[in-house]
Amino acid sequence: MSLIKTNDLQRIFEKLDKNGDGLVSLEELNWLLEKIGVQISLDELESLVGKSSLDLNEFLSFYGSISSKQNNTSRSTSNEVVGLEEEEEENEESDLVKAFEVFDLNGDGFISCDELQKVLSRLGLWNENSGKDCRVMIHVYDTNLDGQLDFEEFKNMMFLTIS
Known part of the structure; x- marks a missing residue:
């Protein structure tokens, strides 16, 4: 993360x-x-x-x-067992699912602009003076251009943000 x-x-x-x-x-x-x-x-x-x-x-x-x-x-060394790496990937995926669920307030499988703004506001990371438009934030990672993020788009966003 x-x-x-x-x-x-x-x-x-x-x-x-x-x-x-x-x-x-x-x-x-x-x-x-x-x-x-x-x-x-x-x-x-x-x-x-x-x-x-x-x-x-x-x-x-x-x-x-x-x-x-x-x-x-979450770091792997060359001496670790491949199974540990697979478990780590599963844990990472599970963490991403949990994070996605935090943002997907209505549970429809998508993160809308309103949901993103509400969660960021609750965490104290958004206010009217932020100057950022959620639609722009979503558009950057919205590959199918439906105006919201599905899990795969969210996952890509998280991996691109981390790297």
């Missing part, structure tokens, strides 16, 4: 910090994780994090640690 920029992470943190106290509770963090398809209990999350809330720097560190674990587990 591609890394999220620090300023985007800061906006996500600010959106999660509903009461504006400069801390994100484990409940708020767990809500975000569930939205992106990660199911974890609050007890497991607390044992992972080691405390009941995170300030911005701790939130950035938490993201950095899970990102580096993701990157470390």
